Amino acid sequence: MSEVIRKSITLLTAIKPNEEKEEWSATEISRKLNIPVQTVHRLLVSLEEYGFVFQNKETKKFRLGLTLLQLGFSIRDNLPVRNSSLPVMKKLWDKTRENVYLTVPEGDEGVLIDCINSQQSLKDAAPIGVRFPLCVGASKKVILAYMNTRVKQRILKGLMEKGEIKDLKKLEEDLVIIQKCGVAISFGEIKEKNVSVASPIFSWEDKVVASISVMIPDTRFTGSRIRDIISFTQKAAEEISEELGWIKRR
Template sequence: MPANDSEPDPTYHVQVIDRVFQILDLLAQNKSELGATELAQRLELHKSTVHRLLVTLEKHRFLQKNPENAKYRLGWRLFELGTLAVSRVDLHSMARPHLEALVKQTGETAHLGVVAGGELISIASVETDRSLRLPGTVGRRSPLYCSSQGKSILAFSTEAAAAAMIRGIQFKGYTRNTITTAARLMVELERVRKCGYAVDNEEFEDELRCIGAPVFNHEGQVIAAMSIAGPAYRLGNREIPRLAAAVVLTSKELSAAMGYSNQLREAARSKPRRRPVS
């Protein structure tokens, strides 16, 4: 009988890749950081071999090295890849009907985005049929600090995650309304947390406004953001509350489909939050 191509052959493997996954798994299982010596002992490998693997993993951001004790922890590249993997499978397929509903409610193009490589990347969109509209370009990248989706994700991420992302920002003024300092961004993120949505008020492109809200998973973690985008004159100050309500409601519905519950929201709200250090 021919072999089943859907199942991996256990006899075929690359030893160095096996060792890489052993290191990642061991660090994932431990709450504390681990050094090269301890990793080598637990994995029964030569320290020089482990050291070479650690340096390579750090280079590609799969691991982070603590300069104070030379020990390692999992890096942000794993978070980015994990976020993309989830978004392109369950999240992507689940989001489509919600995006379509949002377009019908608001009359504007709807987008879904996630963080990757320190930027906001669009992974799904549904265009409005209006003649004047923002094209729904999947793969479009924009800065976190001047996009409604990016600000939504920053505002509702954990303190540690938000601080790490903010430290990586190199502020640049794209328009007269662009936020260009960490201090101003912190004030804006506090406002976003209070009202539940973020507005890109012509901060990345002139004459373009966006309204975004966070999407959460079953663990209460923000994994994406949903938004609408359109010309500034259609997303005027009088229209923003009505449109924002539709975006927030739809993002909550998608979050519920991902397993998010009100209990998780209340638990998160009960925890004191400090401002991330810029």
């Protein structure tokens, strides 16, 4: 990879906004990345020209530019699985009144690309674009469970090398159960005191391309509601899959 490209990507990642800070000076960026301030200035000028960073004229500090948002939404808005899922997600939310998520795989991670949030659970909602390894959480594990064996083993090997998997045997046993049941359930893996229920979405090629999931506080995941959430989620996944041309095996 070109050194300029590598440094540019590193810079963009470094100035990602958080709860404590939204803007950075060139000096702060230089210190954070251990890159000469002159180099940082050159990179910022080039990135600003194309809208990847924005300089606040009053503070002279920099933040991520809206071009990144535009690019991200252009990708998301043209994903067939998202377009097919939105009406079904709304129906699932109407039935459950809980957070409903749509997750797609990218490499060895699952990326949240859309959601409908419950007002009563809004503070627990995950942000669009957040990503986790495919070995963490129901919405990711259910995708991994239905991948073909060769791809699954490659991903498991890579996650093991990264130290993301603590107990491979247990994970493999869980994936077998998920595939048999057609649903994954996780307790507090992403958010403490929350339960996630997820089912896989398939393309016309019978390839897993996404998952739809419901996240619910564990205090509400009781009694007949457990069966309802699981049933509603599975039916929603099947409806989206059929919209994508998938034919259910009898």
